[in-house]
Amino acid sequence: MHHIKTAIAILGVVIGVGGLTPVVRAQSEPSPAPSPQIKPPAPTSPRLQGNPEALLQQGLDKLDAGDYKAAVDLLSKVLEVNPNDTEAYYNRAVALVELEDYEKAIADYSKVLQLDPKDDEAYLNRGLARTELEDDAGAIADYTEVIKLKPDQAEAFYQRGIAYAQLEEDKKAIEDLQKASELFAKQGKPDESKKALALIEKLQP
Numbered sequence: 001m002h003h004i005k006t007a008i009a010i011l012g013v014v015i016g017v018g019g020l021t022p023v024v025r026a027q028s029e030p031s032p033a034p035s036p037q038i039k040p041p042a043p044t045s046p047r048l049q050g051n052p053e054a055l056l057q058q059g060l061d062k063l064d065a066g067d068y069k070a071a072v073d074l075l076s077k078v079l080e081v082n083p084n085d086t087e088a089y090y091n092r093a094v095a096l097v098e099l100e101d102y103e104k105a106i107a108d109y110s111k112v113l114q115l116d117p118k119d120d121e122a123y124l125n126r127g128l129a130r131t132e133l134e135d136d137a138g139a140i141a142d143y144t145e146v147i148k149l150k151p152d153q154a155e156a157f158y159q160r161g162i163a164y165a166q167l168e169e170d171k172k173a174i175e176d177l178q179k180a181s182e183l184f185a186k187q188g189k190p191d192e193s194k195k196a197l198a199l200i201e202k203l204q205p
Contacts, residue, residue, distance in 0.1 A: 052081045056088055068095040086115050090122060093129075102129045120149040124156055127163075136163040154183035158196055170203050177203075 059074035075092040078085055093108035109126035112119055127142030143160035146153050161176030177196045184193035 052078045052085070055081075056085070056091075059088070060091060063091055063095055066098075068098040071095040072099070084115060086112050086119070089115075090119075093122075093125065097125070097129060097132075100132075102132045105129045106133075118149060120146045120153065123149070124153070124159075127156075127159060131159065131163060134166075136166045139163045140167075152183055152187075154180045154187060154189070154192070157183065158192075161196070161199070165199070165203055174200050174203055 055074050055078045059071050059078065062068070062071035062074060072092055072095045075088045075095070078088040079092070082088070089108045089111045093105040093112070096102070096105035096108065106126055106129045109122045109129065112122040113126070116122070123142045123145040127139040127146070130136075130139040130142065140160055140163045143156045143163065146156035147160070150156070157176045158180035161173045161180060164170075164173035164176060177200045181193045181196035181200070184190070184196060
């Protein structure tokens with residue numbers, strides 16, 4: 001079995017080839033475009049500190065600050081009041097990944113996808129969490145869904161290529177890594193493109 005190091009990534013900005021940058025997804029943006037910057041929570045009136053909107057903002061603040069346990073607690077309170085809040089599930093999953101509680105993170109991403117089947121970021125991040133649990137087949141299924149929704153998602157091709165390599169399906173792995181390299185290059189990410197090519201060299205006989 002090939003031992004190729006992968007990187008877990010969260011919230012849309014998934015530069016698995018070069019590191020990981022968490023991005024907090026704001027409540028008002030159910031499916032934002034990937035961005036390498038942390039999205040600041042929208043201002044909330046102090047008078048609203050007990051309501052779900054305020055709790056969500058507080059949870060995002062804790063997530064932004066790296067206090068993941070507190071973020072989980074606050075976002076769980078949001079879900080007690082509103083069990084269909086996709087942003088609370090999504091961002092709680094982010095915190096759970098940071099706490100290395102991948103099974104619960106997968107459950108939260110699955111709930112997001114139940115509520116919003118076209119959330120490509122949730123598919124990608126669930127795949128990454130499954131990779132951490134060595135569920136390569138499940139991860140491949142998730143990365144494939146990302147590619148269906150966003151055919152130019154280089155990271156999905158890259159991560160799927162790694163998952164195929166773990167399953168010793170080298171031909172498929174090389175095809176995906178080649179596609180990832182091409183997309184990264186077109187998207188102005190030469191370093192990521194080169195790293196994908198470097199993995200191809202390791203897989204070739």
